[in-house]
Amino acid sequence: MKLELQKGSRSRILAGLLFAIVGIFIIRLFYLQVIQHDYYVALANSEQVKLLTLPAKRGVIYALDGSTPVQLVLNQTVYKVIADPYTTTDDKKIVDVVRRIAGGNARANIESLLDNKESRYAILATKVSRAQAEKIKEEGLAGIIFREQTQRVYPEGSLAAQTLGFVDFEGAGKYGIEGGLNDRLIGKEGLLKTVTDVSSIPLTIGDRNINRPAVDGENIVLSIDRNVQSHAEQALDAGLKRTGATQGSAIVMDPQTGKIIAMANLPTYSPAEFNKVQDGALFNNPIVSVPYEAASVIKTLTLSTGIEKGVIGLNSTYVNTDSITVDDRVISNATKGQTGTITFQHGFTWSLNTSTVTIAERLGDGQKVTRQARDTMYDFFVNKFGMGRFTGVEVSGEAAGTVVPPENVEGNAVRYSNMSFGQGMNVTMVQVASAFCSIVNGGQYYKPTVIAGKVDSSGTYIPNDNPEPIRRTISANTSEQMRIANQTSRALFDAKYDLKGFTIGGKTGTSQVIENGVYSQDESIGSYIGFGGDDTPRYVIMIQLSGKDKKLQGERDAMPVFTDISNWLLDYYKIQPKM
Amino acid sequence: MSYYQRNPEFTSRRQQNWSRNQNTVAFVSSVKLGPVAHTVLVALMITVLGLIYLTQATRATSYDYESQKIDSQIADLSTQKTDLEIENARLTALETVKKSTVAATLQAPSNTQFVGE
Numbered sequence: 001m002k003l004e005l006q007k008g009s010r011s012r013i014l015a016g017l018l019f020a021i022v023g024i025f026i027i028r029l030f031y032l033q034v035i036q037h038d039y040y041v042a043l044a045n046s047e048q049v050k051l052l053t054l055p056a057k058r059g060v061i062y063a064l065d066g067s068t069p070v071q072l073v074l075n076q077t078v079y080k081v082i083a084d085p086y087t088t089t090d091d092k093k094i095v096d097v098v099r100r101i102a103g104g105n106a107r108a109n110i111e112s113l114l115d116n117k118e119s120r121y122a123i124l125a126t127k128v129s130r131a132q133a134e135k136i137k138e139e140g141l142a143g144i145i146f147r148e149q150t151q152r153v154y155p156e157g158s159l160a161a162q163t164l165g166f167v168d169f170e171g172a173g174k175y176g177i178e179g180g181l182n183d184r185l186i187g188k189e190g191l192l193k194t195v196t197d198v199s200s201i202p203l204t205i206g207d208r209n210i211n212r213p214a215v216d217g218e219n220i221v222l223s224i225d226r227n228v229q230s231h232a233e234q235a236l237d238a239g240l241k242r243t244g245a246t247q248g249s250a251i252v253m254d255p256q257t258g259k260i261i262a263m264a265n266l267p268t269y270s271p272a273e274f275n276k277v278q279d280g281a282l283f284n285n286p287i288v289s290v291p292y293e294a295a296s297v298i299k300t301l302t303l304s305t306g307i308e309k310g311v312i313g314l315n316s317t318y319v320n321t322d323s324i325t326v327d328d329r330v331i332s333n334a335t336k337g338q339t340g341t342i343t344f345q346h347g348f349t350w351s352l353n354t355s356t357v358t359i360a361e362r363l364g365d366g367q368k369v370t371r372q373a374r375d376t377m378y379d380f381f382v383n384k385f386g387m388g389r390f391t392g393v394e395v396s397g398e399a400a401g402t403v404v405p406p407e408n409v410e411g412n413a414v415r416y417s418n419m420s421f422g423q424g425m426n427v428t429m430v431q432v433a434s435a436f437c438s439i440v441n442g443g444q445y446y447k448p449t450v451i452a453g454k455v456d457s458s459g460t461y462i463p464n465d466n467p468e469p470i471r472r473t474i475s476a477n478t479s480e481q482m483r484i485a486n487q488t489s490r491a492l493f494d495a496k497y498d499l500k501g502f503t504i505g506g507k508t509g510t511s512q513v514i515e516n517g518v519y520s521q522d523e524s525i526g527s528y529i530g531f532g533g534d535d536t537p538r539y540v541i542m543i544q545l546s547g548k549d550k551k552l553q554g555e556r557d558a559m560p561v562f563t564d565i566s567n568w569l570l571d572y573y574k575i576q577p578k579m
Numbered sequence: 580m581s582y583y584q585r586n587p588e589f590t591s592r593r594q595q596n597w598s599r600n601q602n603t604v605a606f607v608s609s610v611k612l613g614p615v616a617h618t619v620l621v622a623l624m625i626t627v628l629g630l631i632y633l634t635q636a637t638r639a640t641s642y643d644y645e646s647q648k649i650d651s652q653i654a655d656l657s658t659q660k661t662d663l664e665i666e667n668a669r670l671t672a673l674e675t676v677k678k679s680t681v682a683a684t685l686q687a688p689s690n691t692q693f694v695g696e
Contacts, residue, residue, distance in 0.1 A: 074665050076661060129662070130662055155672045159673070204643050226673060579693075
């Protein structure tokens with residue numbers, strides 16, 4: 001039998017109605033799924049697909065303890081305790097729990113924060129440790145959430161603060177190594193683009209997921225030895241108290257590699273509390289960033305130049321009259337009375353300005369500091385010893401200083417005469433110490449560095465290769481004579497303070513301070529640079545002490561700090577004395 | 580006799596041309612399935628296949644949760660490790676060592692002798 005709905009029957013009407021509804025559905029679905037396809041896919045993706053940034057861990061900074069790396073700056077995960085006052089129920093308990101567990105990290109005004117029920121976000125405590133956060137979680141407080149954040153931790157407190165620098169609240173390294181090597185320390189953030197569920201848990205469904213893992217920052221090992229650094233800071237602090245100086249710096253270098261073993265500056269600050277520092281100048285590392293007139297310690301450079309060029313020897317003589325005329329200026333000695341025919345060694349030992357001006361003259365025609373003499377001095381001071389040039393040390397904020405070239409009008413005979421004893425040019429301590437390393441190590445200039453190596457992801461220390469010298473400054477023979485000159489200089493005045501049986505030499509420097517364009521009579525900076533060891537120089541130390549309206553001297557004030565560190569280092573390095 | 584039942588005397592055309600290893604008898608079920616039954620069976624098969632697909636897809640997602648759980652444990656353990664490293668660094672810091680009771684009892688050597696190597 002053939003089934004057929006009769007025309008006009010209710011079944012036929014119902015069938016027609018159903019076809020119409022289905023038709024509407026089909027048209028609507030076609031519109032939604034085909035015509036509006038892209039729109040709804042985008043809408044779904046915005047709901048389901050999350051773009052998550054995978055944070056990279058900032059590299060850990062190590063110092064050395066002898067030859068073993070020790071962590072100096074680490075990362076710690078801490079938490080912010082955040083309340084949604086709109087949803088919190090037992091505010092009294094929240095106040096009690098947060099105060100009891102978070103202690104000093106809790107905000108003082110928790111009650112008022114929770115009372116503001118219109119707010120949906122109130123930070124109740126910051127820098128809460130994981131253990132503290134766990135305890136708060138155990139209390140099961142409604143309306144409380146935790147936000148993870150990372151902070152730098154300094155187990156050694158303010159040790160080497162100006163060398164380390166700090167990381168600001170945006171996670172950027174500032175000053176010191178944190179600033180100078182920020183690109184190496186910061187790592188590279190990863191990216192995760194994926195479909196997530198309502199709890200933001202990534203799911204593997206979907207064919208456009210991206211998972212690019214984060215690359216953690218490099219773990220850097222500094223050449224700073226924490227024991228030497230600590231003693232240098234201690235000796236410097238004692239020096240400041242003894243002399244009344246308000247600022248002091250000390251740098252210890254290995255002259256055979258150019259590695260910086262310690263860089264101490266006082267006053268200092270705590271990198272963990274960088275935000276509490278009132279004076280921004282404290283963040284600078286004056287050893288690399290504050291050029292000054294280093295005064296008589298520069299005589300080591302002038303004497304080296306004279307010997308290297310063959311115009312003088314340590315036993316060559318000149319007539320000292322305690323003053324010398326250059327053009328229209330009279331240059332006098334600070335120490336009077338060593339007059340007559342004296343050797344250049346004698347002039348160096350007594351730090352006579354006339355001796356170095358005479359060397360400058362002999363670099364020319366022997367009568368005047370000619371252009372040829374100035375060119376030679378500039379070549380040695382700048383191109384060889386690196387005065388007035390960036391050394392490339394990795395600490396941020398390095399200053400180049402200033403050495404006026406001889407072709408400038410200001411680069412005249414008077415200036416170069418002054419430069420021969422350390423006035424009229426601005427240099428940094430790291431420049432002078434690096435140059436001095438080359439003067440006593442046989443004439444090889446090494447780039448100063450604070451980097452000893454790195455620690456890989458498995459925790460293995462990978463030391464850098466031994467650095468190669470980047471240029472020769474003077475010959476080995478001149479270097480040998482310079483060691484003798486410095487030893488002789490120290491032997492006359494200061495050898496009584498040294499441990500016996502070691503080779504120790506050094507040079508003082510007392511710089512006048514320029515105020516309003518003229519040298520002040522009320523303020524001076526005391527400096528001392530020297531080396532120590534056995535037959536081979538094992539360390540170079542440079543000290544600088546200064547203070548507003550303080551007349552500080554190299555011999556009286558800076559030298560004892562050198563002696564303190566030097567004697568301690570001889571024991572620390574277990575150098576055997578020659579008996 | 581059913582139409583499908585074979586008469587032993589019946590000789591099919593195939594049998595007439597049979598050769599070795601060829602079936603000479605065909606089985607025909609006595610159960611007949613109509614169009615409705617076919618439709619139901621197809622619907623059931625589609626449902627079963629759908630369920631299989633869903634279970635597999637859900638299983639992949641359950642692995643995601645498992646993976647997330649493990650990642651979370653790794654992160655937690657990593658944080659604990661870092662906390663322990665920090666504690667270790669604090670306990671072995673120079674200031675801590677200097678202030679320790681052991682350090683307080685140390686004395687400076689009165690005499691140092693050097694032994695040749």
